Structures are given as structure tokens and as C-alpha cells.
Amino acid sequence: MSGGIVDKGREGGASAARGAAAIGGATRGRERGMSPFRLSMRRLARDRSAMAAAAIITAFIATALVAGTGAFGIKEAATVFDENSLDTMRYLPVGTEGHVLGTDGFGRDVLARSIMGIRTALYLGYLAGLMTVPIALLLGAVAGWYGGLVDDAVTWLMSVVVAVPGILLIMSLIQIVGKSFTTMAFAFAVTGWVGLARVVRGAFLQARESEYVLAARALGAGDARIVFRHVLPNVFHFVTVNFVLQFVGVVKSEVFLAFVGLTLVGEATWGSMIDSARSEVSSGRWQNLIGPTLFMGIFLMAMTVFGDSLRDALDPKLKNAEEVRS
Amino acid sequence: MADLIQIQDLKKNFHVGTGRVLKAIDGVSFSIREGETFGLVGESGCGKTTTGRVLVRLYQPSGGKIVYKGKDTSTLSKDESKEFCRDVQMIFQDPYASLNPRMSVEDIVAEGLDIHMKLTRAARRAAVHELLELVGLNKEHAGRFPHEFSGGQRQRIGIARALASKPRFLICDEPISALDVSIQAQIVNLLMRIQKELGLTYLFIAHDLSMVKYISDRVGVMYLGSLVEVADSKDLYANPMHPYTRALLSAIPIPDPDLEATRQREKLQGEIPSPINAPPGCKFSKRCPHVMDVCTKVMPEMIELAPGHTCACHLYTKK
Numbered sequence: 001m002s003g004g005i006v007d008k009g010r011e012g013g014a015s016a017a018r019g020a021a022a023i024g025g026a027t028r029g030r031e032r033g034m035s036p037f038r039l040s041m042r043r044l045a046r047d048r049s050a051m052a053a054a055a056i057i058t059a060f061i062a063t064a065l066v067a068g069t070g071a072f073g074i075k076e077a078a079t080v081f082d083e084n085s086l087d088t089m090r091y092l093p094v095g096t097e098g099h100v101l102g103t104d105g106f107g108r109d110v111l112a113r114s115i116m117g118i119r120t121a122l123y124l125g126y127l128a129g130l131m132t133v134p135i136a137l138l139l140g141a142v143a144g145w146y147g148g149l150v151d152d153a154v155t156w157l158m159s160v161v162v163a164v165p166g167i168l169l170i171m172s173l174i175q176i177v178g179k180s181f182t183t184m185a186f187a188f189a190v191t192g193w194v195g196l197a198r199v200v201r202g203a204f205l206q207a208r209e210s211e212y213v214l215a216a217r218a219l220g221a222g223d224a225r226i227v228f229r230h231v232l233p234n235v236f237h238f239v240t241v242n243f244v245l246q247f248v249g250v251v252k253s254e255v256f257l258a259f260v261g262l263t264l265v266g267e268a269t270w271g272s273m274i275d276s277a278r279s280e281v282s283s284g285r286w287q288n289l290i291g292p293t294l295f296m297g298i299f300l301m302a303m304t305v306f307g308d309s310l311r312d313a314l315d316p317k318l319k320n321a322e323e324v325r326s
Numbered sequence: 327m328a329d330l331i332q333i334q335d336l337k338k339n340f341h342v343g344t345g346r347v348l349k350a351i352d353g354v355s356f357s358i359r360e361g362e363t364f365g366l367v368g369e370s371g372c373g374k375t376t377t378g379r380v381l382v383r384l385y386q387p388s389g390g391k392i393v394y395k396g397k398d399t400s401t402l403s404k405d406e407s408k409e410f411c412r413d414v415q416m417i418f419q420d421p422y423a424s425l426n427p428r429m430s431v432e433d434i435v436a437e438g439l440d441i442h443m444k445l446t447r448a449a450r451r452a453a454v455h456e457l458l459e460l461v462g463l464n465k466e467h468a469g470r471f472p473h474e475f476s477g478g479q480r481q482r483i484g485i486a487r488a489l490a491s492k493p494r495f496l497i498c499d500e501p502i503s504a505l506d507v508s509i510q511a512q513i514v515n516l517l518m519r520i521q522k523e524l525g526l527t528y529l530f531i532a533h534d535l536s537m538v539k540y541i542s543d544r545v546g547v548m549y550l551g552s553l554v555e556v557a558d559s560k561d562l563y564a565n566p567m568h569p570y571t572r573a574l575l576s577a578i579p580i581p582d583p584d585l586e587a588t589r590q591r592e593k594l595q596g597e598i599p600s601p602i603n604a605p606p607g608c609k610f611s612k613r614c615p616h617v618m619d620v621c622t623k624v625m626p627e628m629i630e631l632a633p634g635h636t637c638a639c640h641l642y643t644k645k
Contacts, residue, residue, distance in 0.1 A: 033470025036428055211424035215484070218382045219438045219491065220411035233428045 040237070043313040050309030056302035064118040075116065091285050102287035104276065114291035116268035121299065124185055124254055125247035131189035132246060133239055136196035143197070144204025145227070154201070158194045166191035167256065174262050181264070184257070188250050196242040200235050207231040237314035244307035248300050255296070270296045330395065330495060330527050331381070332357040337389035338373075338380050348602045350376040352551035352609075353390070355628070358495075363521065363528040365542030365559065367535060367574070369598060373551040374531045375419070378497045381529065382416045394495075412442055415493035419500040421480035425472040431458070431483055432468040438490035457486040460523075462516060478509035482516065489520070497529045502537065510534075514541055535578050539563055544634075547571045550609040551601055553628065557635040567637040569614050570594075608640065616641055 034042075044050055067075060091103060101110040143154035161169075173187040207213050213230050221229075251270070257263060258271025259278075270292035277288035338351040351373045358364040366374050379385045381392060383399065392399045394410065402410055415438075418424035425434055435454045439445055445453065455465035461482040472480060481501060488496060498517065502510040514537060521528060532538045538545055539559055546556040547570065555568040566572045569592070576592040596613045599605060605612055611621040618640060626638045 033430065033474050035430065035471050036473065211418045211420055212426040214379070214384055215416065215418060215424055215487065216437060217384055218411070218414075218416045219487075220408060220441050221437070225441070229429075230426050234426075 040313045044309060047309045047313065049305050050313070053302040053306035053309070056298060057306060060118050060299055060302070061122065063115055064122055067112075067115045068119055075112075091280075091287070101291045102285075104273075104280075104288055110273070110287045110291040113268040113273060114270070114295045117270040117273065117292055117295060118299070120181070120267060120269040121251045121254065121296070124181055124188075125250045127181065127185035128188035128192065128250045129243040129246055131185055132193050132196065133243060135189060136193040136242075137200055137235075137239070139193065140197035140200025141204050141227070141231075144201040145208065145223075145231075147205070147208075151201070154197070158197060161191065161194050167253065170253065170257065171260065171262060174257070179262065179264055184254070184262075185250075188246075188253065192246055192249065196238065199238045199242070203235045203238065204231055207234060237311075241307060241311040241314060244303060244310060248303050248307070251296065251300060251303075328360055329357040330360040332393040333377075333381070333390070334393065335390040336377070336380060336387055336392065338376055338385060339388040342602060346602050349551050349604060350601060351380065351387075352601075352604070354548070354551070354553050355390075356546050356553060356556055358527060358529060360527055361525060362543040363530050363541055365538035365545040366529060366531045366548060367533060367538050367545060368548035369533060371598060371601070372548045373601075374533075374548055375499055377548070378416065378499045378529060378531050381497055382414050383410070384416075408442065412438075412491040413493055414495045414497070415488040415491060416497045416499060417481075417484055417488050417501045420504045421477050421484055422504070424484050425480055427472050429471075430468070431470055431472070431475075434472070434483060435468075435486045435490055437487060442491050453490070454486075457489055458483075460489065460520065461486045476509075477505050478512060481505060481509075481513050485513075485516065485520070489524070493526070495527045495529070497531070499531045500533070501530075503532065503534065510537065517541070535574060547574065550598060550604060552609055553638070554610065555635075555637045555639075556628075557632075557637075561632070561635050565632075565635075567631060567635070567642065568610075568639050569616050569641070570610050571637075608638075 066072070069075075101114065103109055104113070139154050139157070143151045169191050170184075170187040173190065174183055177183045177186070207230065213226055216226050216230055254263075254269060255271040255274055258269060258275045261275075263269055263272040263275065273288045273292040277286075277292075280286075280288055334355050336351055336354045337349070340348040340350055342348050354373075354377060356364070366377065368374050376385065380387050387400075394414070397406070399410060432451070432454050435457055436450050439450055439453055451468070454468055458465055458467055463479065463482055463486070467475075467479075467483075472483070475483065485501075496517075501517070502513050505513060517528070517530075518541060520526065528541075530538060530541055542559045544556065545559050545562045546553050547562075547568065548554070549570050555562065555566070555571045557565075557567075562571065563575065566575050573592045573594045576590075580586045580589065592615065594613050595615075599609070599612055605622070607620075607622040607624055608614070608626050611617050614621065620640050624640070626640045626643065628636045628638045629642060630636045631642055
């Protein structure tokens with residue numbers, strides 16, 4: 001927390017200087033002030049663990065993008081599959097030359113497959129987020145803005161979705177609609193929007209009665225102007241943080257779904273790899289467990305750390321509240 | 327001088343769950359003359375703020391009429407509505423809540439300009455700079471954000487925002503009660519200077535009686551959604567008639583310890599009753615030291631007791 005103290009000291013000094021400038025009038029003031037967003041970004045940039053996590057995430061994304069183009073033969077090594085061979089015992093142990101993490105029964109390189117697994121995780125997480133955010137924003141905003149019966153209906157819907165175990169809903173949705181990444185992402189969105197929608201609803205409820213919205217109304221601002229200029233910018237940070245943290249949930253759920261058999265056969269996903277490891281570990285073949293677990297562990301940790309830091313950086317009030325408590 | 331705005335038997339009810347009605351404003355009538363400052367005082371929850379918000383049309387009145395420049399505001403056409411928006415502006419109580427933290431001062435002040443006139447970037451900027459200087463800030467402040475300002479400076483920004491649309495009538499909703507005492511005088515003086523320069527009319531809502539005396543030409547005293555007394559400022563302070571006004575005035579501390587220790591204070595008993603299910607008759611009857619039988623049964627009407635001095639109290643009704 002030493003960073004926080006330094007930060008406060010500097011800000012205090014700066015505001016004292018500004019005060020002097022305002023009273024004296026002679027001192028040259030800064031032309032542009034620091035917007036809350038820029039302050040947040042500065043806080044985030046000073047947070048070392050967040051920056052380390054961001055570096056790891058960037059490295060993962062870069063690796064996934066490079067691997068996807070077919071460079072270094074990663075894609076090839078992950079999918080090589082001899083249709084005419086019935087030999088499913090082409091395992092190579094961890095540490096084999098050319099196959100650092102070994103190969104699975106089909107002779108596919110585990111490292112390459114783990115890397116390709118990043119693509120799946122990123123794609124799923126991104127797609128799920130992309131579907132969740134509009135649902136949550138729309139329902140939360142409508143409920144908070146209009147209130148009354150509309151609010152009651154949306155709140156009821158939220159309670160229903162929360163009451164049904166999410167993973168069951170996802171499983172049945174995938175069974176009904178069919179297995180595809182899009183379906184899976186959609187299923188995650190259908191079960192995952194409630195948290196964000198609640199926050200958005202609260203923000204809208206609060207904003208509707210806030211004095212700066214009343215001031216805009218008194219000036220003759222229409223609903224659209226109020227929503228887009230005054231309310232949504234104050235919801236933005238919830239959306240960002242939710243997007244990052246939902247990633248973690250989606251990646252974990254993917255593994256679980258693969259474990260109960262809901263995965264795309266043939267695709268390199270961490271879930272399906274760990275699923276095949278289930279039967280292999282007993283015969284002493286660890287490679288399918290080690291690869292994805294390692295990648296997933298590092299990725300999820302980085303995502304969680306970054307998400308938490310992002311929340312702290314974007315919502316200083318919350319952070320202060322926590323500091324007071326501890 | 328002519329009346330700028332007339333409020334006639336204004337009512338505002340809020341529905342608070344299962345059929346219960348909160349009468350925030352219950353039949354208030356007064357008028358404000360062009361160029362004057364009308365002070366509205368009363369304790370928390372008496373409907374002062376609601377009255378202000380109904381007047382800028384943030385809330386729809388449940389009954390009664392507001393006549394602005396001779397026109398009933400409930401029958402305004404779209405263009406007239408826009409003009410009303412430009413003409414009648416509001417300054418809010420809490421300078422920390424009334425500025426959007428994510429907008430720069432320039433955008434905040436220019437909001438009224440953006441809504442009502444399409445200006446070029448340069449003209450918009452020039453207008454903002456002019457407004458900032460009018461309220462005692464300078465143009466370097468335009469690019470900054472609300473969190474970089476003190477409470478008094480923020481209130482100045484709020485005033486600049488309200489002035490952007492060139493209003494004629496400004497509703498000041500306790501504009502100083504959230505500020506340090508040392509800053510309060512600055513803001514009040516600023517408001518008075520602007521009033522003189524721009525020829526504005528004010529409705530000044532406050533609970534600080536000494537400040538209201540200083541700024542207002544006429545004062546109305548509200549209790550539980552009703553006006554109990556309206557008089558010229560000097561007259562009201564010299565010769566309060568309603569028992570509630572007297573109690574309020576006697577609560578102002580006197581900056582002389584000897585006088586303060588010996589004077590007779592008219593103390594009020596009990597708490598302000600809830601405006602939900604308000605008592606019948608005079609609303610003040612439960613706390614009034616001079617309560618009579620009639621007070622609990624009949625609501626007293628506003629009577630002109632002296633020129634320009636009206637009061638609603640059975641003590642003064644002729645039997």
C-alpha cells in the first residue's frame with residue numbers, strides 16, 4: 001500500500017499548488033486537468049502486480065495470435081492426425097526432444113495443443129463477454145431507468161436466473177442448441193449477465209435522482225443525452241471489470257463442461273485435454289494434465305490479479321472502503 | 327413591479343407504497359416580482375426543495391397552477407417549454423453531487439449551450455470562458471475536472487452552468503448550506519452581484535435565517551408543505567406573527583453572550599410530524615404554544631394582516 005500513500009501525498013501537494021494558483025491568479029495553471037479516467041489509468045500503471053499480470057496476458061494473446069497464423073508449425077503440431085492409423089498409443093513422455101511437454105496418444109504435441117488452447121479460451125471468454133455486456137446493460141438500464149413494473153419484472157427475471165444452477169442451465173442449453181463455441185458463449189452470457197445487470201440497475205437508479213442529472217434535466221436535456229452523457233460513463237468501469245473477471249469464470253466453466261463431455265471433439269481446448277488426462281493419469285501419462293493446467297493456472301491468475309487491480313484503479317471509493325475496514 | 331411568477335394553490339403528492347400519500351406541498355400560493363429575491367425558509371422536510379423542483383418543472387405538480395410571465399406553465403407549447411427551460415434555472419444544494427465527476431468543467435458549463443444553441447467550438451469555448459470569469463473563476467479552469475476543485479469553486483461552476491442559458495429566474499436550492507461558513511458569504515455576495523449585473527429574479531431556498539434576511543427582499547416561511555407567513559424581509563424579522571416564525575427567529579443565536587443567556591426563547595415542543603397522514607386543521611397545532619380548539623379542526627387561511635404581510639394563523643382570525 002506504500003504506492004497509495006505516495007500517490008495521496010503527491011495529489012495533496014498538487015491540489016495545494018492549484019489552490020495557490022486559483023487565489024493568486026498569477027501562477028500559470030495546467031491547461032488540462034486529470035480526468036477521473038486518466039487518474040485511474042495512472043493508478044493502474046503504478047500498480048506493479050497489475051502491470052506484471054498485464055504483461056502475462058499480453059504475452060498469452062500474442063502467442064495465441066502468432067500460433068493461429070500457422071507460424072512455427074504450432075498449429076500443425078497440435079492437429080497432426082493420421083486418419084489411417086489406429087494406433088492411439090503414440091505417447092511421448094514430457095521432456096522428449098522436439099516435444100517439450102510430450103505428445104498425446106495421437107502423437108499431437110501437448111505444448112502446441114496447450115498454446116492452441118489459449119485461442120479457445122480467449123475466443124470463448126471474449127465472445128461470452130461480448131454477448132453478456134449488451135444483455136446486462138440493456139436489462140439493467142431499463143430496470144433502473146424506468147423503475148416500477150418494468151423494474152419488478154427484470155428483478156424477478158434476475159432472481160430466477162440466479163436461482164437455477166448456472167452450470168445446469170449451460171449444459172441443457174448446449175444440449176438443446178448444439179455444440180459450438182458460439183452456443184457455449186451464448187450459454188455463458190445467458191447465465192452470467194445477472195451480476196453486471198444488478199450493478200448497472202443500481203447505477204441507473206442512483207443516477208436518476210442524482211443532482212447532476214436533475215441539473216441536466218432542468219437545462220432541458222432529453223433522456224438520450226442524460227443516459228449517454230451522464231449515466232453510462234459512470235457505469236463503464238463496472239462493465240470493464242466485469243468483462244475481465246467473467247473471462248476467469250468462462251475458462252473455468254469450459255474445463256468443467258469438457259469434464260462432463262460437453263466439448264468440441266477435435267478442437268484443442270484446455271478442458272478437453274484435461275478430460276483425456278483423466279483416463280491417462282492412471283497409466284502414468286501426465287502430459288495432458290501438466291500442459292493445460294500450467295497454461296490455465298498462469299492465465300487465470302494473471303486475469304484475476306489484473307481484474308482486481310483494474311477494479312481498484314477504476315473505483316477508488318471501493319478501495320478506500322476496503323482500506324478502512326482492514 | 328410586475329409579478330414574474332405566480333404560484334397558485336400548488337400541490338405535490340408523492341405516492342409512497344400501498345396507497346399512502348405524502349403531501350410534500352399542500353396548497354402553497356405566492357408570487358415573485360421581477361427582480362426581487364424571494365426567500366423560502368423552513369426546517370428539513372417541509373417541502374422547500376420540492377417547491378423549487380416543481381417550479382423548474384423537474385416534478386409535475388399534482389395540483390394548482392404556476393403562471394410564468396402571464397402563462398400557465400402546464401399549457402406551454404414545445405417552443406415555449408424550451409424557452410421556459412432557458413429562462414428558469416436552478417442552483418443545487420450539494421456542489422459535490424451536482425457536477426458530473428467525469429465531465430470537464432468546460433463540458434459541464436456548456437451543457438446548456440449544447441442543448442439550446444448550436445455554437446461553433448470557438449464560440450462555445452469563448453462563452454464558457456466568459457461565464458467562468460463572471461462567477462469568479464478563470465479560463466484555465468475550463469479543462470479541469472470537478473474533483474480538482476473545492477466546494478466553493480464547485481458551487482461557482484454550478485452557478486456558471488445555470489447562467490449559460492441566460493436565465494431570468496434562478497432558483498437557488500440551499501446553495502450555501504453545504505459550504506464552509508467562510509465560503510458562504512462569498513457565494514452569497516457572488517449571487518447578489520450577478521443579480522445586479524444581469525437583472526435576475528431569485529427564489530432563494532434556505533434554512534439559515536440570517537443569510538435569508540441578508541439576501542431576500544421578501545420571505546416566505548414554510549411548515550410541513552404549507553406557507554404559514556409571507557412578509558417583507560425587514561417586516562418579518564422585526565414583527566413575526568406566526569408562532570412558528572417566532573420560534574424560528576428566536577432560535578437564531580445572538581452574538582452576545584449576555585443577551586443570549588438572558589433572553590426569552592420560544593422553544594418548540596416535539597418533532598415535526600410526518601407529512602404522510604398530516605394532522606387535520608393547522609399543521610402546526612401539535613407543537614404550537616398557543617394552540618386553541620379551532621386549530622385542530624380548521625385549517626387557517628392566509629390573511630393579509632398588514633400591507634404585504636400575510637399569515638395563516640387562527641390567532642389573527644376575527645371571531
